[in-house]
Amino acid sequence: MAGREIDGRGMAAAMLEKVASDVEALKQDGWAPRLVSMRIGENSAVDRYVRNQKRTASKVGIEFIEKQFAEDISEAEIHAAIINLNVDPQVTGIILQRPIPASLPIKPLQATIHPLKDVEGMHPASIGNIVYRELELGPCTAIAAVELLKGTGLSMEGLEVTVIGHSEIVGKPIAFLLMAEGATVTVCHHMTREVALHSRAAEAVLIAVGKPGLLKGNMIRPGSAVIDIGINQIEEDDGVKLVGDCDYASCLEVAGWITPVPGGVGPVTVAVLMRNTVVAAGRLRTQYRKQMTGHL
Numbered sequence: 222m223a224g225r226e227i228d229g230r231g232m233a234a235a236m237l238e239k240v241a242s243d244v245e246a247l248k249q250d251g252w253a254p255r256l257v258s259m260r261i262g263e264n265s266a267v268d269r270y271v272r273n274q275k276r277t278a279s280k281v282g283i284e285f286i287e288k289q290f291a292e293d294i295s296e297a298e299i300h301a302a303i304i305n306l307n308v309d310p311q312v313t314g315i316i317l318q319r320p321i322p323a324s325l326p327i328k329p330l331q332a333t334i335h336p337l338k339d340v341e342g343m344h345p346a347s348i349g350n351i352v353y354r355e356l357e358l359g360p361c362t363a364i365a366a367v368e369l370l371k372g373t374g375l376s377m378e379g380l381e382v383t384v385i386g387h388s389e390i391v392g393k394p395i396a397f398l399l400m401a402e403g404a405t406v407t408v409c410h411h412m413t414r415e416v417a418l419h420s421r422a423a424e425a426v427l428i429a430v431g432k433p434g435l436l437k438g439n440m441i442r443p444g445s446a447v448i449d450i451g452i453n454q455i456e457e458d459d460g461v462k463l464v465g466d467c468d469y470a471s472c473l474e475v476a477g478w479i480t481p482v483p484g485g486v487g488p489v490t491v492a493v494l495m496r497n498t499v500v501a502a503g504r505l506r507t508q509y510r511k512q513m514t515g516h517l
Contacts, residue, residue, distance in 0.1 A: 224447075224476035226485075227369050233488035236496060241281040243499045247506070248282070254502040255284045256314040256340065257306055261299065261321045262292035266454070270318060277491045283498055292322055299325065300333055307335040310509075313502040314340035316494070337504050340497040343390060351397045357500045363394035365489035366427055366448050367402070373446050373478045375425065377402035383423035385409045385416060385466075386430040391450060395427055416440070428466045438471030446478040450486050 244254055256278060258271055271287065278285035290299060306312050315338045321327055336346040342360035351359055371377065382399050386392040387410040396406045407423070409416045417440040420426050428436050429450035441447060451466030465482030473479055480486055 224473050224479045226473075227372060227446075227448075227478050227480045229365075229369060229480060229485040229488045232369065232372055233492040236489070236492040237277065237281050240492070240495045240499055243503075244282040247499065247502050250506070252313070252502050252506045253284060254282075254313050254498050255286065255311055256316065256498050257286045257288060257312050258316050258318060259288050259290065259299075259302065259306075260318045261290045261294060261325065264320060266452075267318050267320070273487070273491050274316070274494065277495055278498075281495050283495060294325075296325055296330070299330060303330065303333045307333075307338060312338065313505055314338055314498040316341045317343075337508065338501055340494060340501050342394075342497060348389070348394060351394055351401070354401045356398070357504075358497050359398070360390055360394045361493040361497065362391050362429075362450060362486065362490045363398055364493050365486050366391075366395055366429075366450050367398045368493070369480055369486060369489055370399075370425055370427065370446055370448050371402075373425075375446060377404050380404040381407075381422060381424045383407045383409060383419045383426050385420065385426065385428040385436065386450075388429065391429040395429075430466050432466055433464045434466070434468040436467040436472060438468065438473075438475040441472060441475050443475050444477040445475075447472050447476045447480065448486065449480050449482050452482060452487065 247254060258274065260267060260271065275285045306315050315334050317331060317334065331343045332345055334344055336344045339347050339358060342358050347358050348360065382404045384392050384396050384406060387408050392408060396408050399406050407419050409419055420436065420440045421442055423442060423445060425446040426436065426441055427448040427450060431451055431453060433453040433455055447467060449465035449467045453464050454461050455464055463483050
C-alpha cells in the first residue's frame with residue numbers, strides 16, 4: 222500500500238491565513254511589518270526562493286523589499302549594510318539569502334543581523350534558544366519539517382526518529398526540536414557507517430543532505446513517515462526538474478506518509494518565515510514601547 226502525501230501547501234495556506242490576520246492587526250496599530258531580503262550575486266536557486274517569498278509576503282500584506290549586492294562586495298561593505306538595516310526603525314525583519322559567494326564568511330554576517338530582526342532564525346542566539354524551547358524565531362526550515370511531521374498525527378513522545386544530515390541550520394536544529402517534543406533522535410552524517418541501519422529502525426526519517434535519490438525505499442521502515450527537506454535541480458530530457466533527497470517512487474511504496482518535492486517542506490518554510498516576520502514586528506513594538514515608557 223502506497224503512502225500518503227503530506228500536503229505542505231495546505232498546511233502553509235492555513236498558517237498564512239492566521240499570519241494575514243496578525244499583519245492587519247499590526248498595521249492597525251501603526252506597526253506594518255517590513256521584510257528586507259539581502260541577496261549577494263546571482264544564483265538560480267536563490268531566484269526561486271526570493272520569488273516565493275515575495276509572492277507570499279504580498280498575499281499576507283507584508284512589505285517585501287529586495288536589496289541586491291554585487292558578487293564582489295567586500296565583507297566590510299555587506300557588514301555595514303546589515304548594521305544600517307539593524308538600526309532602521311522601519312525594517313522589522315532581515316533575511317540574508319543563501320548561498321552567498323565563497324569569498325564571504327556566512328557565520329559572522331549572519332551573527333551581525335540583530336536577533337530581534339532575525340526572521341530566518343539563523344542568528345546564534347536564535348539557534349541556541351531552541352535548547353530552551355524558545356521557538357518564536359526559530360530556524361524556518363527546521364520548524365517547518367517538524368510541523369509537517371506533527372501533522373501526520375504521530376505521537377512525538379518516544380517516537381524513534383532518524384535525521385539524515387547534521388547541518389547547523391537544518392539537521393542539528395531539527396534534532397533539538399524533536400528532542401524537545403519528547404522524541405528519541407538519531408542523527409546520521411557523512412561519517413555514519415550504516416545510514417540504512419538507522420533509517421530502517423526509525424518510525425520517522427527526516428533527510429536534508431542535498432543529494433538527490435539518496436534515501437531509497439529499501440532503507441525505510443514500512444509505514445514510517447518521511448520528511449524530505451532536500452531541494453535539488455536535475456537535468457532531464459524535458460528540462461530541469463526539482464527533486465528531493467529521497468527516491469520518491471520507491472519511498473512512496475513503503476512509507477506511511479511522505480512529503481513531495483516540490484510542495485512539501487518548501488511552502489511551509491516560507492509560511493514560517495512570514496510568521497516569524499510578524500513575531501519580530503510584535504517584539505520590536507514591545508521593545509520600543511518599553512523604551513519610550515522608560516523615558517517618560
